Amino acid sequence: MSTRREFLQCAALLGVTASLPMNFVLGQENATKSVNPLFTVPNGNILNPKRTPRNITIPNVGNFRVLKGDFHIHTLFSDGYVMPKDRVHEAVENGLDVIAITDHIEYRPFFGGKSTQLKERNDDHNIAYDVAKPEAEKMNLILIRGTEITKSTMPPGHFNAVFLKDVNPVAEAVNDWKKMLEAAANQGAFVFWNHPGWVAPKSGGLEKGVPMSFTAEHDDVRRKGFLHGIEVFNGTSYYPVVSDWCNEMDLGLITTSDIHVSEWNMYGSQNPFRPITLILAEDRTEEAIREAFFARRTIGWAAGMILGRAQWVEQLFNACVGITKNNGSLQLTNRSDIPCQIQIGNNIHELKPQSELVLTVDTALKKLTVANWLIGTAKPLEIAIG
Numbered sequence: 346m347s348t349r350r351e352f353l354q355c356a357a358l359l360g361v362t363a364s365l366p367m368n369f370v371l372g373q374e375n376a377t378k379s380v381n382p383l384f385t386v387p388n389g390n391i392l393n394p395k396r397t398p399r400n401i402t403i404p405n406v407g408n409f410r411v412l413k414g415d416f417h418i419h420t421l422f423s424d425g426y427v428m429p430k431d432r433v434h435e436a437v438e439n440g441l442d443v444i445a446i447t448d449h450i451e452y453r454p455f456f457g458g459k460s461t462q463l464k465e466r467n468d469d470h471n472i473a474y475d476v477a478k479p480e481a482e483k484m485n486l487i488l489i490r491g492t493e494i495t496k497s498t499m500p501p502g503h504f505n506a507v508f509l510k511d512v513n514p515v516a517e518a519v520n521d522w523k524k525m526l527e528a529a530a531n532q533g534a535f536v537f538w539n540h541p542g543w544v545a546p547k548s549g550g551l552e553k554g555v556p557m558s559f560t561a562e563h564d565d566v567r568r569k570g571f572l573h574g575i576e577v578f579n580g581t582s583y584y585p586v587v588s589d590w591c592n593e594m595d596l597g598l599i600t601t602s603d604i605h606v607s608e609w610n611m612y613g614s615q616n617p618f619r620p621i622t623l624i625l626a627e628d629r630t631e632e633a634i635r636e637a638f639f640a641r642r643t644i645g646w647a648a649g650m651i652l653g654r655a656q657w658v659e660q661l662f663n664a665c666v667g668i669t670k671n672n673g674s675l676q677l678t679n680r681s682d683i684p685c686q687i688q689i690g691n692n693i694h695e696l697k698p699q700s701e702l703v704l705t706v707d708t709a710l711k712k713l714t715v716a717n718w719l720i721g722t723a724k725p726l727e728i729a730i731g
């Protein structure tokens with residue numbers, strides 16, 4: 346049984362350890378001198394060890410590299426909970442090549458008030474990009490300047506403009522959403538419609554039960570050349586009909602996280618189901634990525650699905666999966682980290698990342714279906730077999 350005196354002594358020791366000077370945790374000399382010699386300080390690093398970035402393997406598609414990106418990310422500079430530099434670190438840890446930070450123009454609760462007038466606020470909508478840019482350069486991440494145009498009615502809803510040169514001229518046109526899109530397009534930005542099926546009547550989204558539709562208002566800006574793509578997947582929401590809209594109207598498909606909280610709180614660490622936009626780019630540069638966006642060479646990868654235009658999805662599959670047919674035996678080799686569900690008749694076989702699958706098939710088999718790779722609404726990719 347310890348005495349009261351021993352107890353007090355112990356408490357005093359704890360007090361000492363609780364107030365260790367900062368230079369101790371940084372491993373500098375002499376720092377332990379103030380610690381009572383009876384107390385042994387455990388050896389170890391108080392800082393997290395460096396995590397290994399996720400390595401996502403996807404073979405080249407012809408002359409194109411397949412880059413991985415997220416083009417819808419929020420920070421503390423609108424209604425996100427994370428600083429811009431931390432978004433850079435999260436992206437690198439997730440194996441991404443490129444991100445756009447796209448803070449809301451109209452909604453910046455942490456700045457106080459809702460006014461967006463630059464003169465009134467002495468406000469600069471480029472801050473998040475400017476703060477994150479040096480860190481991105483240091484970590485070899487491509488950072489794209491972007492913003493979210495945020496209207497509280499549907500239509501029009503929300504839009505992201507990416508590859509901007511300066512966000513402020515877009516913000517200056519805040520009272521007219523079409524002028525905002527025009528200001529973005531005039532800078533050469535790629536503009537896409539965000540979460541078109543977003544149900545949130547109090548914040549400007551759809552009423553519950555109201556189906557999403559490509560309205561005359563959206564068609565107007567598309568025809569004027571101010572709208573170039575649509576999100577087919579946002580956060581955890583999938584909008585299947587967008588695939589058909591993009592095919593019919595020659596728009597680019599984008600899948601994004603629209604992340605507000607930390608990556609850890611939203612998806613955990615290096616989650617393979619996390620939304621990513623794949624970009625078939627001639628080079629790993631901002632200009633090559635922009636060129637690929639306008640050429641519609643983007644493919645969504647989210648929640649284990651591939652979502653894109655038939656031409657590029659088929660070429661991506663052929664780059665990733667080798668197929669050999671020998672009489673009644675079909676051998677499939679997946680050289681990528683993208684999972685494939687191979688459907689033959691009514692059976693689905695999992696072709697996991699970086700793995701092989703050997704199936705016994707009818708010698709007359711002429712095609713197979715890739716059930717989780719979609720080239721239209723409820724339209725899976727079909728691959729002919731020689």
Ligand SMILES: [Zn+2]
Nearest residue numbers: 493503539540
């Ligand atoms: Zn939004």
Ligand SMILES: [Zn+2]
Nearest residue numbers: 417419493603
């Ligand atoms: Zn957003």
